[in-house]
Amino acid sequence: MFKKGKSTKNRALPGNESLLRQLWNDPMGRAGMIGVGIVILLAVFAPWIAQYDVAKMHAKDKLTGPSAAYWFGTDNFGRDVFSRIVYGARVSLVVGIVAVGIAAGFGYLFGMIAGFFEGKVESIIMMVMDVIFAFPSILLALFIVSALGPSIVNTMIAIGIVNIPVFCRTVRASVKTVKSTDYIANARSIGLKKMTILFKHVTPNVMAPFTVQATLALSGAILTEASMSFLGLGIQPPNPSWGSMLSDARKYMERAPWLVIFPALFIIMTILSFNILGDALRDVLDPKLKL
Amino acid sequence: MENLLEIRNLKITTLRGKQSVRLLDKVDLNIAKKRSFGIVGESGCGKSITANAILGLLPYPLRVAEGSIRYDSKAGERELLQLSKKELREVRGQEISMIFQEPMTSLDPIFTVEMQMYEALSFHHPGLARGEMRDRALEMLRRVNIPRPEQTLTSYPHQLSGGQLQRIMIAIALINDPRLLLADEPTTALDVTIQAQILRLMNDLKEQNDTSIIMITHDLGVIAETCEEVAVFYAGQVVEQANVVELFGQTAHPYTLGLLRAVTSLGGESRKLYTIPGIVPPGGQWAQGCRFADRCEKCMEKCRQAMPALTEVVPGHLCRCFLHSEEVEQ
Amino acid sequence: MSIINPKDALLDVRHLQVYFPIKRGLMKRVVGHVHAVEDVSFTVRPREVFALVGESGCGKSTTGSAVLxxxxxxxxxxxxxxxxxSALTEEQVRLKRRDMQFIFQNPYASLNPRMNVWKLLSEPLKVHFDLSAGELRERVEEMLSRIGMTPDQLERYPHQFSGGQKQRISIARALITHPSFVVADEPVSALDVSIQAQILNLMMELQQEMELSLVFISHDLNVVRHISNRVGVMYLGSLMETGDTEELYRHPAHPYTQALLSAVPSHDPLHKSQHIMLEGDVPNPANPxxxxxxxxxxxxxxxxxxxHKPALREIAPDHLVACHHVE
Structure with a gap:
């Protein structure tokens, strides 16, 4: 019989190593961790890293290119692009984490209920999820924000709601898969209580796909925030956000390309890092890939 | 060529990380014309990959590292390992065909039996009219004893039972009158009463046609019922090879003996079954000397130091063991 | 209907029936039933190995699960x-599981991949006993050595073991509470021939040592002959024949048992089995x-x-057959 060529990635680690350690030893995981780490560092230490106040307009230095004084140049108001990007990381991360928190929390709850109590409850929950899912997410988020009014909190709520169905489906699907495995039947035959089975056997096996989904959803949420801000319905000025920076830069694209290039680069790097990290997590969390 | 198929010095490797790991080691086999040849062994011994190598179907990262597979085709002698993909496709299905262990997953669920049979037929006989194809397909279904062939022809795989599907797989494999049929555990997924039907069918078909069969199985009972010549594989090598009567009657290698005793001690007086201790060592973890030494109850000092060669103990009976020959593998 | 006094039996199964509903459409309407087990009765005595044999889909595994x-x-x-x-509540049955356990067919799937050997083996004890940490450790290590493994393997996870070792762990997990009754569902059919014998020997030893009653479910007639004291042959959800193993293998009375036994390939190429060929396939259990x-x-x-469906009748002491034509 053939051994399926699963993954030739570095996985010669015993099962007890910490998760971070294992991620670090995987080349892709390391790349993702470094990328995500940079964004987190920028966000946390923004006041120390940024050279200028984000709102300060340097009237004499409008639309100057990258230089020693302004690393990433200045915009049409003479504001320092580098400082705005550093603070923008804060916005992106906070919006991403809170929105995914909302989505993951409700998604997990509904998904567990739907997966565990089959029948009518499941049908109703999944019907509602399908309805939410049917709207293009950006449209739905825009609709929610225009109803609640544009603000950073409402942006987070909107992105959160839009992402609930993804989590709900992931959790429900894995609960159902885990429920039908032999080792759950085995746990019953041993004489375990239903709640014990749920917490000790089902939950840990659901957590892996759930964590991966959360990492991937973070990148999605950051992207949605950027798109919403780009359309003017996300983060409001003078707060810097990568999306709104891009939006403001449109008019000066030809004269001052750095206004577009740097925020775009950071958006791409952040999204890519989270996605790579998510994929690496998937490998690390699969116990069968460990030797 | 005297034989239909001659495998010489076949070595197959795979990649584990960046390391090349050997899975099959210097295998020589001769498959005579109109004979049924059995390959028996446990999982991981290299029997399935040998069959896949013959058809050029080794999945990445497995590859043939060395060796030759010569085949006496209708158009003359050919070296299978050196054929182009196109030439290989012509050989596959027309001259050599294969049936697999899982009939349930070997047929495409979205096509009817009819379409899958026509596909096999038209690939090697383009320009055949639909009526002719239908006649040929019906004839094949009748030959494999499918009840109500007309109705079966328009069925989808999920409407048929495992036994019926395996018959259809055999019908498809034989539709182009191949000269060699590779059967990889064809009855392992089937029940005993259905297995008995399929084995009888394969025996009958071999009698009627000039087809040679290579039967790959872990079941010595299947070998005893269907094969004339047998090779026993262990850890990527042939450890014993003989005529079936000779092999079962005058078993020479301790591993073959162990396999036989493990099944034939069943139902005996003793409640304790004969066991071979340990497990088959996986590729890359083979011992320096005899690869069975660690599990062998007759293991001697030299078994751990040198590998015995596959030598003829009596005419036509090969065995790789120092109990029967002093010869060392070079 | 049982030959022996039901009071002597550890397990007495009477007219067991399991139907699975077939649901169709949006509203999941029940459109029919799969008759998986139909009126099955048998008894298992203390310290006896009773085998259920039959081909796939005959209901033997369902019977085993329904019994527990x-x-x-x-x-x-x-x-x-x-x-x-059948009269107990779910909670009462749960507490009973200490005394009746199940061994699964596929050790690759029946062990939780996220639990190491220590957790797998201590879990059943924690559920059913109130043991100190020391006692827990002692009993786990005792069981571990019983299945031929060492304490340094306690920290390992299932995927780090071979198939045979995994099945040893499954067996240990089932037997660690010292049950008096175990159902083993095809416990060796996922393993290689040379490993099967090792596991069967282990099961036989443990069965004798621990004085277990065992229901052994298998499609492998050679294995069943070796391991069991009595056999029940199932076909399409019904018991066709039961009896002492040697008696039944030597003098199979039911035409199905005869065909089944004759289909086993012989291991002697000079004396090939005289197969009684059965035509066609097993009927659909949704439409028996x-x-x-x-x-x-x-x-x-x-x-x-x-x-008329024939009932099981006694044709010789402890040999029952459901056939109109057997005297």
Missing amino acids: RLIEPTGGEVYFGGENL PSGCPFHTRCGRCTEECRK
Whole structure:
């Protein structure tokens, strides 16, 4: 019989190593961790890293290119692009984490209920999820924000709601898969209580796909925030956000390309890092890939 | 060529990380014309990959590292390992065909039996009219004893039972009158009463046609019922090879003996079954000397130091063991 | 209907029936039933190995699960140690599981991949006993050495073991609470031939040492002959024949048992088995035939067989057959 060529990635680690350690030893995981780490560092230490106040307009230095004084140049108001990007990381991360928190929390709850109590409850929950899912997410988020009014909190709520169905489906699907495995039947035959089975056997096996989904959803949420801000319905000025920076830069694209290039680069790097990290997590969390 | 198929010095490797790991080691086999040849062994011994190598179907990262597979085709002698993909496709299905262990997953669920049979037929006989194809397909279904062939022809795989599907797989494999049929555990997924039907069918078909069969199985009972010549594989090598009567009657290698005793001690007086201790060592973890030494109850000092060669103990009976020959593998 | 006094039996299964509903459409309407187990009765005595044999889909595994109420039977009763399991609440059955366990077919799937050996083996003890940490450790290590493994393997996870070792762990997990009754569902069929013998020997030793009653479910007739004291042959959800193993293998009375036994390939190329060929396939259990379930494939089928389902009758001491034509 053939051994399926699963993954030739570095996985010669015993099962007890910490998760971070294992991620670090995987080349892709390391790349993702470094990328995500940079964004987190920028966000946390923004006041120390940024050279200028984000709102300060340097009237004499409008639309100057990258230089020693302004690393990433200045915009049409003479504001320092580098400082705005550093603070923008804060916005992106906070919006991403809170929105995914909302989505993951409700998604997990509904998904567990739907997966565990089959029948009518499941049908109703999944019907509602399908309805939410049917709207293009950006449209739905825009609709929610225009109803609640544009603000950073409402942006987070909107992105959160839009992402609930993804989590709900992931959790429900894995609960159902885990429920039908032999080792759950085995746990019953041993004489375990239903709640014990749920917490000790089902939950840990659901957590892996759930964590991966959360990492991937973070990148999605950051992207949605950027798109919403780009359309003017996300983060409001003078707060810097990568999306709104891009939006403001449109008019000066030809004269001052750095206004577009740097925020775009950071958006791409952040999204890519989270996605790579998510994929690496998937490998690390699969116990069968460990030797 | 005297034989239909001659495998010489076949070595197959795979990649584990960046390391090349050997899975099959210097295998020589001769498959005579109109004979049924059995390959028996446990999982991981290299029997399935040998069959896949013959058809050029080794999945990445497995590859043939060395060796030759010569085949006496209708158009003359050919070296299978050196054929182009196109030439290989012509050989596959027309001259050599294969049936697999899982009939349930070997047929495409979205096509009817009819379409899958026509596909096999038209690939090697383009320009055949639909009526002719239908006649040929019906004839094949009748030959494999499918009840109500007309109705079966328009069925989808999920409407048929495992036994019926395996018959259809055999019908498809034989539709182009191949000269060699590779059967990889064809009855392992089937029940005993259905297995008995399929084995009888394969025996009958071999009698009627000039087809040679290579039967790959872990079941010595299947070998005893269907094969004339047998090779026993262990850890990527042939450890014993003989005529079936000779092999079962005058078993020479301790591993073959162990396999036989493990099944034939069943139902005996003793409640304790004969066991071979340990497990088959996986590729890359083979011992320096005899690869069975660690599990062998007759293991001697030299078994751990040198590998015995596959030598003829009596005419036509090969065995790789120092109990029967002093010869060392070079 | 049982030959032996039910009081002597550890397990007494009476008229067990399991039907699975077939649901179709949006509203999941029940459109029919799969008759998985149909009126099955048998007894298992203390320290006895009772084998259920049959081909795939005959209902042997479902019977095994329903006996332990891992699947809820739709009819019939199961008496375990004189107590009617069918009448107990779910919680009462759960507590009973200390004394009756199940060994699964596929050790690759039945062990939680996220639990190491220590967790797998200590879990059943924690559920059913109130042990100190020291006692827990002692009993786990004792069981571990019993299955031929060492304490340094406690920290390892299932995927780090071979198939045979995994099945050893499954067996240990089932037996660590010292049950008196175990159902083993095809415990060796996923393993290689040379490993099968190792596991079967281990099971036989443990069965004798621990004085277990065992229901051994298998399609492998050689293994069943070796391991069991008595056999029940199932076909399409019904028991066709039961009896002492040697008696049944030497003098199979039911036409299906005869065909089944003759189909086993012989290991002697000079004396090939004289197969009794069965035509066709097993009927669909969602739409079972009238009368005797085997009549569609039986060479001795008569009008009577098509109309009436034969009951199990005793033809020799402790040898029961469900066939109109056996005297």
